[in-house]
Amino acid sequence: MNWSRNLNVDRPAGRIGRVAQVFFGSLVCVLLAACAPPAGQGSPSQSESSSTLSPVVSPATPTPTVPQTSEPAGPSSVLVYFVTETPTGPRLARELRGVSGDARAGAVQAMINGPSDPDYTTFWDPATSVLSTSTQAGVVTVELNSAARNATVDKATANLMVQQLVFTATMDDPNAKVQLLIDGEVAGGLWGTTSWDQPIGRGDATTILAAVLTDRPANGSRLTSDDASFSGEVLAGSTLAWAVRHAGTSDEAAAGEVQANDGEGFVPFSITPELGPGRFVLELRAYPADGDPNTPLAIDTREFSFHLAA
Numbered sequence: 001m002n003w004s005r006n007l008n009v010d011r012p013a014g015r016i017g018r019v020a021q022v023f024f025g026s027l028v029c030v031l032l033a034a035c036a037p038p039a040g041q042g043s044p045s046q047s048e049s050s051s052t053l054s055p056v057v058s059p060a061t062p063t064p065t066v067p068q069t070s071e072p073a074g075p076s077s078v079l080v081y082f083v084t085e086t087p088t089g090p091r092l093a094r095e096l097r098g099v100s101g102d103a104r105a106g107a108v109q110a111m112i113n114g115p116s117d118p119d120y121t122t123f124w125d126p127a128t129s130v131l132s133t134s135t136q137a138g139v140v141t142v143e144l145n146s147a148a149r150n151a152t153v154d155k156a157t158a159n160l161m162v163q164q165l166v167f168t169a170t171m172d173d174p175n176a177k178v179q180l181l182i183d184g185e186v187a188g189g190l191w192g193t194t195s196w197d198q199p200i201g202r203g204d205a206t207t208i209l210a211a212v213l214t215d216r217p218a219n220g221s222r223l224t225s226d227d228a229s230f231s232g233e234v235l236a237g238s239t240l241a242w243a244v245r246h247a248g249t250s251d252e253a254a255a256g257e258v259q260a261n262d263g264e265g266f267v268p269f270s271i272t273p274e275l276g277p278g279r280f281v282l283e284l285r286a287y288p289a290d291g292d293p294n295t296p297l298a299i300d301t302r303e304f305s306f307h308l309a310a
Contacts, residue, residue, distance in 0.1 A: 082114075
């Protein structure tokens with residue numbers, strides 16, 4: 001997973017200047033006994049006409065130049081990636097999060113701070129902070145502080161951390177690459193297991209991401225009958241079995257399946273169940289379309305409450 005003006009300083013004479021011109025002109029006329037026609041009568045001179053028609057700019061405090069910025073005016077919804085365990089090994093899952101200020105910097109900081117879903121995790125040191133982000137010619141540059149070097153992980157996890165940052169930072173251009181800087185320098189060797197010397201792009205999503213990616217509902221969210229839908233993406237060529245159970249029980253309130261036979265990579269899904277008020281757990285289970293539901297590729301759960309609209 002990127003958002004002055006010049007004032008004319010040549011002022012013509014103002015009202016005071018014109019009054020002074022008339023006064024002194026009249027005085028000269030009296031002294032020489034050859035007074036010219038009063039001001040405003042007859043044709044004005046070329047310079048007087050030009051002065052009269054020119055706009056008057058009053059002295060004012062210069063207006064500060066406001067630099068252009070890509071920062072959104074209000075909160076933004078961004079996809080933030082985290083590590084999760086699946087039946088096929090560690091993969092990246094994601095959460096739809098709201099951030100303020102610069103969307104990219106907010107998403108990366110949310111990735112570092114950690115997930116709201118207890119089934120997800122992050123291995124980035126929580127003392128890590130985002131110093132800056134920028135985009136140029138298809139390369140997103142993310143600068144973090146020195147705490148980004150703190151992690152004790154194996155090579156597979158280190159590579160997943162790299163992709164976690166790449167997927168999160170390329171929110172608006174999946175084809176972009178990411179260069180990581182730490183305190184202004186190219187990251188280079190990281191965590192004793194990998195290196196980040198050149199811009200890195202997204203890897204193969206089908207082997208990096210969990211087979212089901214849940215965007216809504218957020219874990220712990222409050223839904224109403226005006227806004228009760230589940231959505232996200234599922235691996236193409238799989239079947240998505242879903243069930244809503246009453247929290248703390250095995251009793252189903254609703255269930256069904258979504259076929260994702262068409263397309264490549266990941267395809268979107270949307271489910272709108274009929275529910276009554278209460279607390280629930282949504283379970284999403286992705287398995288190969290011609291496979292066994294009991295041997296899923298991924299399982300994702302979200303807790304939520306449902307209320308009637310006011």
